[in-house]
Amino acid sequence: MYRITKPSWRRVPSRSFWPFAVFSLLVLPVTGSWAGEKTSAGEDVRQVRELMYQLQNRIEVLERKQLGKQTPITESPAPPPETKPKNLKTPLNIKPPLQESPRDKINFSFGGQIVVEAVSNWPGNPAASEFDLLPAGVPTGSGGENGQFIFSARETRLWFKTSAMTEIGLFKTLLEMDFKGSAGTERVNNSNNPRMRHGYAQLGNFTIGQTESTFANLLAWPDTIPDAIAYVSNRQAMIRWTQKLDEDFSLQIALENPETTLTNATGARVIPADDRVPDLVVKGLWYHKRGSLALSGLLREIRSDGAVVGGVEDSKVGGALYFSGKLKTAGTNNVRFGLAAGNTIGRYASNNSFDDGSIDANGQIKLHMLYLGYLSYQHWLNDHWRLAATATHIQADNDLARVPATTVEHAQSYHLRLSWLPLLRTNFSIEYTNVRSKLESGLEGEQNRLHFSALYRF
Numbered sequence: 001m002y003r004i005t006k007p008s009w010r011r012v013p014s015r016s017f018w019p020f021a022v023f024s025l026l027v028l029p030v031t032g033s034w035a036g037e038k039t040s041a042g043e044d045v046r047q048v049r050e051l052m053y054q055l056q057n058r059i060e061v062l063e064r065k066q067l068g069k070q071t072p073i074t075e076s077p078a079p080p081p082e083t084k085p086k087n088l089k090t091p092l093n094i095k096p097p098l099q100e101s102p103r104d105k106i107n108f109s110f111g112g113q114i115v116v117e118a119v120s121n122w123p124g125n126p127a128a129s130e131f132d133l134l135p136a137g138v139p140t141g142s143g144g145e146n147g148q149f150i151f152s153a154r155e156t157r158l159w160f161k162t163s164a165m166t167e168i169g170l171f172k173t174l175l176e177m178d179f180k181g182s183a184g185t186e187r188v189n190n191s192n193n194p195r196m197r198h199g200y201a202q203l204g205n206f207t208i209g210q211t212e213s214t215f216a217n218l219l220a221w222p223d224t225i226p227d228a229i230a231y232v233s234n235r236q237a238m239i240r241w242t243q244k245l246d247e248d249f250s251l252q253i254a255l256e257n258p259e260t261t262l263t264n265a266t267g268a269r270v271i272p273a274d275d276r277v278p279d280l281v282v283k284g285l286w287y288h289k290r291g292s293l294a295l296s297g298l299l300r301e302i303r304s305d306g307a308v309v310g311g312v313e314d315s316k317v318g319g320a321l322y323f324s325g326k327l328k329t330a331g332t333n334n335v336r337f338g339l340a341a342g343n344t345i346g347r348y349a350s351n352n353s354f355d356d357g358s359i360d361a362n363g364q365i366k367l368h369m370l371y372l373g374y375l376s377y378q379h380w381l382n383d384h385w386r387l388a389a390t391a392t393h394i395q396a397d398n399d400l401a402r403v404p405a406t407t408v409e410h411a412q413s414y415h416l417r418l419s420w421l422p423l424l425r426t427n428f429s430i431e432y433t434n435v436r437s438k439l440e441s442g443l444e445g446e447q448n449r450l451h452f453s454a455l456y457r458f
Contacts, residue, residue: 169204312363
C-alpha cells in the first residue's frame with residue numbers, strides 16, 4: 001500500500017487497467033469513431049493488438065511517474081509512547097496469588113495395625129495385668145490361678161503421617177495412638193480407651209513433641225511379644241537436635257520432660273512434681289552394613305520440695321549410661337543387646353518398676369544404683385519362619401535402711417518365640433516365657449506364660 005504526496009489523483013494499481021482495456025476494446029468500436037469503419041477481420045485483429053500494446057505502454061509510463069513522485073512506506077511506524085496524566089496515581093502492582101510449589105506439597109498417609117493377643121499364665125496375678133511383665137507383678141505367694149486364659153486387642157494402633165519438602169529441609173509429623181488406656185469390663189464390652197503414643201513434628205534436624213526418649217534405642221529392641229522384664233523405653237515430650245557428623249555416625253542432644261519418682265519408708269511411691277530443669281540426654285549412633293551401635297548418656301536432677309515434710313527441700317543430681325546395639329551374624333540372623341547402669345535410670349527402665357531413689361521421713365533423698373541387661377538372638381529358618389531367644393535381667397542396689405524388705409531386689413525373664421510371617425505385613429507368633437523375681441526379704445517368685453499374638457499392619 002502506498003501513500004501519494006500530491007493528492008491530485010489516486011493511483012490505480014496496474015491490475016485495474018486490464019478490465020478498463022477490455023472494456024475499451026469491446027465498447028469503443030461500437031460507440032466511438034470506430035463504429036463507422038468497415039474493416040476486414042484480419043485488419044480488426046491487428047488493430048486490437050496494436051491498441052493493447054499502446055494501452056500497456058501507457059500503463060507502464062504512468063506507473064513509473066507514480067513511483068518517482070512518492071516515498072514507499074516499508075513498515076508501519078511505531079506508535080508514540082503512552083503518556084500518563086500527571087494527576088493520575090500509579091496503579092498498585094498486584095501480584096498473582098501464590099501457587100503451591102511442588103517443593104511445599106504435603107503428602108498424607110494413614111496406617112495402623114490390628115493385634116489380637118491371647119495369654120495363659122501359671123500362676124496368674126489378680127493384682128497385676130495379665131498381659132504385662134513387671135518385676136513387682138510376679139506372684140511370690142501360693143495364690144493366683146493356674147492357666148487363666150484371656151483375650152485382648154488393646155495393642156491395636158492407628159497412626160497418621162505427613163511429609164513435605166521445604167526450603168530448609170524435610171518436614172515430617174507423626175500422630176500415633178493405641179488402645180492401652182483405661183479399660184472397661186470384660187463382661188460387657190471389653191472397651192479400651194485410646195491414648196497417645198507419639199505426637200511430634202520433625203523439621204530438618206529438629207524434633208519437637210512427644211516420642212521415644214533419646215536415651216532408648218528401638219533399633220536394638222529385643223524380639224519378644226510382651227515387653228521383657230528388663231528394657232529401656234520412655235515416651236515423653238522433648239526438644240531434640242540430631243546432627244550427622246559422618247556418613248556412619250550421628251549425634252543427638254535432647255531436653256526431655258523431667259519427673260522424679262521416689263520410694264518412701266513404707267514402700268509407697270512418692271511423686272513430688274517439683275522438677276525445675278529438664279532431663280538432658282546425649283546419644284551417639286554408629287551405623288554399619290553389619291548393624292548399629294548406640295551409646296546414650298543421661299543427666300537428671302531428682303528433687304523434692306515438701307513432698308514428705310512441709311518446707312523441706314532436697315535435690316540430687318545423677319546420671320546413667322546405656323550401651324546397646326544390633327549386629328548381624330549369618331544372613332539375616334542377628335543379635336540384639338543392651339547394658340545400662342546409673343542412679344537416675346528409674347522411670348526410663350522397665351515401665352518405672354524401680355524408682356530413682358528413696359526419700360526418708362525427714363524429706364532427704366538418696367539415689368539408688370540400677371543395673372539392667374538383655375540379650376536377644378533372632379534366627380530365620382526361612383523366608384516365613386523365625387525363632388527368637390531372649391534373656392533379660394534387672395537389679396537395684398536398694399538401701400534397706402530407707403526402703404522396706406518387700407521391695408524387689410532383682411528380676412529376670414527368659415523368652416522363646418516362634419513367628420510365622422505368611423504375608424508381608426502379617427505375623428503370627430507364640431511365645432513361652434519364664435519370669436522370676438526376688439524381694440529384699442529373700443522371698444522369690446516365678447511365673448510361666450504362653451502368649452499368642454496375631455498382627456496385621458495396613
